[in-house]
Amino acid sequence: FRDKSENNDVAGVVTGLAWTSVGGDILFIESILSKGKGTLSITGNLGTVMKESATIALQYIKSNAEEFGINPEILEKYNVHIHVPEGATPKDGPSAGITMLTSLVSSYTQRKVKNKLAMTGEITLRGKVLPVGGIKEKILAAKRANIKEIILCKDNEKDILEIKESYLKGLTFNYVTDMKQVIELALTKQKVTNAKKLI
Amino acid sequence: FRDKSENNDVAGVVTGLAWTSVGGDILFIESILSKGKGTLSITGNLGTVMKESATIALQYIKSNAEEFGINPEILEKYNVHIHVPEGATPKDGPSAGITMLTSLVSSYTQRKVKNKLAMTGEITLRGKVLPVGGIKEKILAAKRANIKEIILCKDNEKDILEIKESYLKGLTFNYVTDMKQVIELALTKQKVTNAKKLI
Amino acid sequence: FRDKSENNDVAGVVTGLAWTSVGGDILFIESILSKGKGTLSITGNLGTVMKESATIALQYIKSNAEEFGINPEILEKYNVHIHVPEGATPKDGPSAGITMLTSLVSSYTQRKVKNKLAMTGEITLRGKVLPVGGIKEKILAAKRANIKEIILCKDNEKDILEIKESYLKGLTFNYVTDMKQVIELALTKQKVTNAKKLI
Amino acid sequence: FRDKSENNDVAGVVTGLAWTSVGGDILFIESILSKGKGTLSITGNLGTVMKESATIALQYIKSNAEEFGINPEILEKYNVHIHVPEGATPKDGPSAGITMLTSLVSSYTQRKVKNKLAMTGEITLRGKVLPVGGIKEKILAAKRANIKEIILCKDNEKDILEIKESYLKGLTFNYVTDMKQVIELALTKQKVTNAKKLI
Amino acid sequence: FRDKSENNDVAGVVTGLAWTSVGGDILFIESILSKGKGTLSITGNLGTVMKESATIALQYIKSNAEEFGINPEILEKYNVHIHVPEGATPKDGPSAGITMLTSLVSSYTQRKVKNKLAMTGEITLRGKVLPVGGIKEKILAAKRANIKEIILCKDNEKDILEIKESYLKGLTFNYVTDMKQVIELALTKQKVTNAKKLI
Amino acid sequence: FRDKSENNDVAGVVTGLAWTSVGGDILFIESILSKGKGTLSITGNLGTVMKESATIALQYIKSNAEEFGINPEILEKYNVHIHVPEGATPKDGPSAGITMLTSLVSSYTQRKVKNKLAMTGEITLRGKVLPVGGIKEKILAAKRANIKEIILCKDNEKDILEIKESYLKGLTFNYVTDMKQVIELALTKQKVTNAKKLI
Ligand SMILES: [Ca+2]
Ligand SMILES: [Ca+2]
Ligand SMILES: [Ca+2]
Ligand SMILES: [Ca+2]
Ligand SMILES: [Ca+2]
Ligand SMILES: [Ca+2]
Ligand SMILES: [Ca+2]
Ligand SMILES: [Ca+2]
Ligand SMILES: [Ca+2]
Ligand SMILES: [Ca+2]
Ligand SMILES: [Ca+2]
Ligand SMILES: [Ca+2]
Secondary structure, three states, rough: OOOOOOOOOOOOOOEOOOOOOOOEEEEEEEEEEEEOOEEEEOOOEEEEHHHHHHHHHHHHHOOOOHOOOOOOHHHEEEEEEEEOOOOOOOOOOOHHHHHHHHHHHHHOOOOOEEOOEEEEEOOOOOOOOOEEEEOHHHHHHHOOOOOOEEEEOOOOOOHHOOHHHHHHOEEEEEEEEHHHHHHHHHEEEEEOOOOOOOO | OOOOOOOOOOOEEEEEEEEEEEEEEEEEEEEEEEEEOOOOEEOEOOOOOHHHHHHHHHHHHOOOOOHHHHOOOHHHEEEEEEOOOOOOOOOOOOHHHHHHHHHHHHHHHHHHEEEOOOOOOEEOOOOOEEEOOHHHHHHHHHHHOOOOEHHHHHHHHHHOOOOHHHHHOEEEEEEOEEEEHHHHHEEEEEEOOOOOOOO | OOOOOOOOOOOOOEEEEEEEEOOOEEEEEEEEEEEHHHEEEEOOOOOOHHHHHHHHHHHHHHHOHHHHOOOHHHHEEEEEEEEEOOOOOOEEOOHHHHHHHHHHHHHHHHHOOOOEEEEEEEOOOOOOEEEEHHHHHHHHHHHOOOOOEEEEEEHHHHHHHHHOOOHHHHOOOEEEEEEHOOOOOHHHEEEOOOOOOOO | OOOOOOOOOOOEEEEEEEEOOOOOEEEEEEEEEEEEOEEEEEOOOOOHHHHHHHHHHHHHHHHHHHOOOOOOOHHEEEEEEEOOOOOOOOOOOOOOHHHHHHHHHHHHOEEEEEEEEEEEEEEEOEEEOOOHHHHHHHHHHHHHOOOEEEEEEEEHHHHHOOOOOOOOOEEEEEOEEHHHHHHHHHHHHHHHHOOOOOO | OOOOOOOOOOOOOOEEEEEEOOOOOEEHHHHHEEEEEOOOEEEEEEEEEHHHHHHHHHHHHOOHHHHHOOHHHHHHEEEEEOOOOOOOOOOOOOHHHHHHHHHHHHHOOOEOOOOEEEEOOEEEEEEEEOOOOOHHHHHHHHOOOOOOEEEEEEHHHHHHHHOOOOOOOHHHHHEEHHHHHHHHHHHHHHHOOOOOOOE | OOOOOOOOOOOOEEEEEEEEEOOOEEEEEEEEEOOOOOOOOEEEEOHHHHHHHHHHHHHHHOOOOOOHHHOOHHHEEEEEEEEEOOOOOOOOOOOHHHHHHHHHHHHHHOEOOOOEEEOEEEEEEOOEEEOOOOHHHHHHHHHHOOOOOOEEEHHHHHHHHOOOOOOOOOOOEEOOHHHHHHHHEEEEEEOOOOOOOOO
């Protein structure tokens, strides 16, 4: 199944771009909170590197909670679960890093994700966004899925410049170097309808 | 052994549809509560993806307890065990997701499952139901097992339209997009006879 | 070594029927309690599915303690260990389910197991007994071991009807559909001599 | 290296008989207590089945402490570690069961093990001793190692009767059916010199 | 992607030198603290030996906290996470030991790492720095990445002497034998801008 | 790299003798204490049997603390970490047993290890030292590394007698049967300079 962009009325659901053996595709990163002790769990038929991305994102958030406007008590009193549909497809690699970060910050703040936005990029503990591969295939998949705006690492700009211009029509690109730029670009100031009341 | 639909006097027992190397079959998802600390355990010779479905279902319920009419204290004070007979058959895949969700909600509320109903569909943390494969074989198995009503993802409607009409006689189809629709369709308002008194 | 039926003066020891590459055999399921926190441990060179049977049996007992006349406090304050001799033989499969259930109920109640009785059948969380394979070989092994009475799933009756009558002489068959019938048939009202004083 | 019988001045050291690819040998089972919470650990390059024997022995002792003259509080307040030299040799199988049982009872009671005694036999949770293989090779190894007395399962008596009589000169055989007989035969009433003061 | 030296305004980010199948490269070791109980977690698609380096570094720091000017309470009340980008590349070996040590000490003290510095060397619990392989390839990679100063084990000096002098122009070498020398050379007295307030 | 004997001013560092595919070598066993709950951790690219040696050594020390002059409270209130450089070399086998025992006792007592001493021998829970293989290669490596004194199992004396006398010049041999002899021979009465103040 080829996925389509979805509306953005649920906190924690962010669109990523994946590069698979059969070409590019979009994927959704979903996260959800429940009362607990701050543990992280993760599902979605994921390989080790992709699971590590979730850990890196959460560790970065824990160490920089205030800058993301997150009450540190929420991090301690809620468990978070991350899921990446679709279970039948094995997934791996570091490129969902910024998508996971965005999903988590949206869940912890209940802020709305910007509409028709997709992203791809590796994250680091020092807050940098790193470039990833498969950019051309990912961009074509984004267009097919009705995406209008894309967040990429600044170092991936050269990959976009190599794509025929006609393919890029209707897409806006945001090039970032820093994880905080991602959050500023990806999350609106608004909370989602029916925002969860945390703590 | 080919299974048959069963009566619905036990909470937590829900009929799913499976697609195996030897064709379609029905399977039962069973869940049961016991006093504890809210842990989830699972048996039935299941692969990783199918085990993940149980985790996703429980996480979704924990985050949306009130909407399912579940007292959150029950989630914290009872362990839940999910089993999928028959132990000799290895099982995997995401398609039992909505069946597991329904089983858990039935156990936590002690509400009766609708009679002669079967279902198949993947679940997501954002509450969507996703389409699954093997629809034709699953439908034939449902008929053989005396099932009368089926819940499927809206995106699987096209697979039903490709099946010869005569095969579908006597079956009612419910197409859903949302996990809450599944529960409304699958559980009656009635509690099971001898409902467990929780808390 | 070919095993023989044993006397029944120890709680928790129940005779099962196994189907191996060299034909049928009887096996013993043994369980024992010790003060603790309600944990389950298991030994006997067992495969995953056979270990899962022990978990299913214990979960069912925990959820239905009162119906088996078990004080729920005993389940919380005693650890239970299940062993299946003989360690040199790898064993697997779901067919020891009812034997494990009977062993556990005998240990928790200290009720005596009926003499010269053997059984085979898969268990489910909804309390049903499911049919199993290898019935002919198992019955022949039971006779060799001096067993007089056998508990089987009702759905295995057809397998017995296919066996030459002369082979069945001296054996009584009990066909069951429900796990509670197993316990009624398998355990006497009497406690074992030197019954352990629990709590 | 071919091992020799050792003196018996240390609690918890018991001589077993092993059957390896290069013939029979004696081996030592050693156990030792340290203050803790009743956990069991085990070393010696052992396979799963041999490790399970240690679990079975300890579970049996926990359930029958009083009959072995063991203060149950000692079981809860001391950790026990079992080691089987020599680390370079992988070892497996259930036949060290009675040797492990004897080692543990000696450690928990600080009773002296009988001098120049060796043993081999599988144990069960119901207290029975089961027969084991490789008897001829084990007996020859015992003689070479200067052993004078041997404990075997009653069902292994037939294996001894098949050995040429001259090979058996100087050896006394004790055939047992029950784990309590093993302890009566193997442990003296005396404590070891420098017995550890427990609790 | 070929990495470049980065500015040093984030605590816990240290440049190491790696030797891969496609030649030398620089890599970054990143560490970050968050409130917790002193646990260590680690990501970056790392093999066992490289993970062990992180454990050794932390154990050494725990045992020598005062000499590194670290308040032991910080070690107990903060979790530390180490990450080694880039997730798509598997990494292993002991040579990042001194880089990990430096990263951890920087995080625990919030001291600034010296600019345009890289290092490679194995660490030991007794505080020694051990020599490592691939020195020539690592040095060439350091030059390409605009590194100006390098820390190496004294025993690797001979490897530098074998490199053509022109390749070494613009590089300063510091040869060490002791882990405390590494910290003195690598960390400035200054704290990073926006130093985290610990405890 | 060929290692050399080191000075002995750090507690817990002891020289062992290893036998590898490329001949004999010396290796160092290092241990270090940090405040904690008495846990043991171990690194150095070690196989199962070598890790087991560390467990055996610690269990023996816990059970015989007073005889080694160790305050039992130190065992409960400090974690101990054992490391065996060099991480790039996989290591296994039981022959580092006495070296690990000596390292641990040195760390727990802060007593100085004798200078230019090396050792090799397997340990047991009953306190015996067992013989090991590769003696000739190990002795030659010890000479090359400037070792002057060696501790071996009494049963390895025959292996020394087979070595050409000229090879042995300058080496003193201590043959032991008992783990307590090892400690008496290996540790001086003196504490190391800068001995850690424990508790
Ligand atoms: Ca897709
Ligand atoms: Ca992505
Ligand atoms: Ca079936
Ligand atoms: Ca299904
Ligand atoms: Ca048998
Ligand atoms: Ca059975
Ligand atoms: Ca031997
Ligand atoms: Ca034995
Ligand atoms: Ca790179
Ligand atoms: Ca490095
Ligand atoms: Ca070396
Ligand atoms: Ca050694």
